[in-house]
Amino acid sequence: MLCYSGPLSSTQLPNSVSAGSRLRVAYQGVRGAYSEAAAEKAYPNCEAVPCDQFDAAFEAVEKWIVDRAVLPIENSLGGSIHRNYDLLLRHSLHIVGEVKLAVRHCLLANHGVRVEDLQRVLSHPQALAQCENTLTKLGLSREATDDTALAAKYVAFNKLKDTGAVASSSAAKIYGLNILAEDVQDDCDNVTRFLMLAREPIIPGVEKPFKTSIVFSLEEGPGVLFKALAVFALRQINLTKIESRPLRNQPLRASDDSNNGSKYFDYLFYVDFEASMAEERAQNALRHLKEFATFLRVLGSYPVDTTML
Numbered sequence: 001m002l003c004y005s006g007p008l009s010s011t012q013l014p015n016s017v018s019a020g021s022r023l024r025v026a027y028q029g030v031r032g033a034y035s036e037a038a039a040e041k042a043y044p045n046c047e048a049v050p051c052d053q054f055d056a057a058f059e060a061v062e063k064w065i066v067d068r069a070v071l072p073i074e075n076s077l078g079g080s081i082h083r084n085y086d087l088l089l090r091h092s093l094h095i096v097g098e099v100k101l102a103v104r105h106c107l108l109a110n111h112g113v114r115v116e117d118l119q120r121v122l123s124h125p126q127a128l129a130q131c132e133n134t135l136t137k138l139g140l141s142r143e144a145t146d147d148t149a150l151a152a153k154y155v156a157f158n159k160l161k162d163t164g165a166v167a168s169s170s171a172a173k174i175y176g177l178n179i180l181a182e183d184v185q186d187d188c189d190n191v192t193r194f195l196m197l198a199r200e201p202i203i204p205g206v207e208k209p210f211k212t213s214i215v216f217s218l219e220e221g222p223g224v225l226f227k228a229l230a231v232f233a234l235r236q237i238n239l240t241k242i243e244s245r246p247l248r249n250q251p252l253r254a255s256d257d258s259n260n261g262s263k264y265f266d267y268l269f270y271v272d273f274e275a276s277m278a279e280e281r282a283q284n285a286l287r288h289l290k291e292f293a294t295f296l297r298v299l300g301s302y303p304v305d306t307t308m309l
C-alpha cells in the first residue's frame with residue numbers, strides 16, 4: 001500500500017498502483033479543496049488522491065497510478081479554466097462524465113482573529129475572482145495559492161493573525177480555522193463544472209441525455225467558423241459551450257493581404273454539443289465538419305450532469 005505524505009507531483013509519481021478495490025481518483029489541490037468534493041460527488045466512496053498540479057493528475061491516470069481524474073473546466077462566475085483545455089489536447093485521456101458543484105466560499109482565519117485584523121487574504125485565483133466585490137469592500141489585498149484549501153492550510157500552519165483564506169467550510173474543519181463569514185462569493189449561483197477523465201472512453205448511449213466534447217481547427221478564411229457551427233445548427237444540435245484557444249507551436253502567419261500588413265493567429269475551437277455520438281445526427285455533423293476542418297478530435301461523449309445542486 002502506498003502512503004502519500006503530500007500531494008502527488010509529476011516529478012515524484014510513484015510507479016505502481018496500490019492494491020485495493022476502491023476507485024482511486026486524482027484531483028488538483030490538498031484535502032478540503034473543492035476539487036476533492038467534486039471527485040467524491042463524481043465517484044462516491046472513491047479514494048480521492050491529491051495532486052499538486054493539473055498535469056500531475058493527468059499523468060497519474062496515464063501511468064495507472066489512479067483510475068480517474070476529476071478536474072475543473074469552467075465556473076459560472078470566473079469562466080473557463082484554460083489550462084485544462086490545453087492539457088486535454090496534450091494528453092490522451094477521455095472525458096467520461098461531468099459533475100457540477102455549487103461553490104460556497106467562506107472567509108477563514110485563525111481563532112481570535114477578527115475581520116478588522118485582516119490585511120490580506122489568500123486563495124486560488126478563481127476563488128479570489130469569484131469574491132472580488134466582497135474582498136474589495138473589506139479592503140483586503142489578495143495573494144494567489146495553488147488551491148483554496150492550501151490557502152487555509154498555510155494560514156493555520158503559520159498561525160497568521162493578519163491574513164485570512166477564502167476556502168470551503170470543510171477546509172475550515174480540516175485545518176482548525178474559524179469561519180468569519182459564509183457565502184462570500186459575489187453571486188449565490190456559483191457553480192463549477194468538473195470533467196471526469198479516464199484512460200478509456202465510455203460507450204455512448206441514448207437512454208439519457210448525453211453531451212459530446214470536441215476540439216477542431218479550421219483553415220483561415222471568411223465564414224469558415226460560421227460553416228463549422230452550421231453543421232450543428234442544420235441538424236438541430238444545441239451547442240452548450242464554445243471556447244477558442246491559441247494553437248501553440250504554430251508561428252504567427254502574415255496575412256495574404258500585404259497591404260494592411262496585419263497578422264493573424266491560428267486557433268483551436270473546443271465545442272460541447274447536446275447529442276450522443278450514438279446518434280446519427282451527431283455522426284453526420286462530425287462527418288460534415290471533417291470535410292473542411294484541418295484537425296478534429298472527439299474528447300468524449302458522456303452523460304449530462306442533471307443533478308440538482
Ligand SMILES: O=C(O)C(=O)C[C@]1(C(=O)O)C=C[C@@H](O)C=C1
Binds near residue numbers: 028149192
Ligand atoms: O482551489 C480549489 O479548491 C479548487 O478545487 C480549484 C477551483 C478552480 O480551479 O476553479 C475549483 C472550484 C472553485 O471554482 C475554485 C477553485
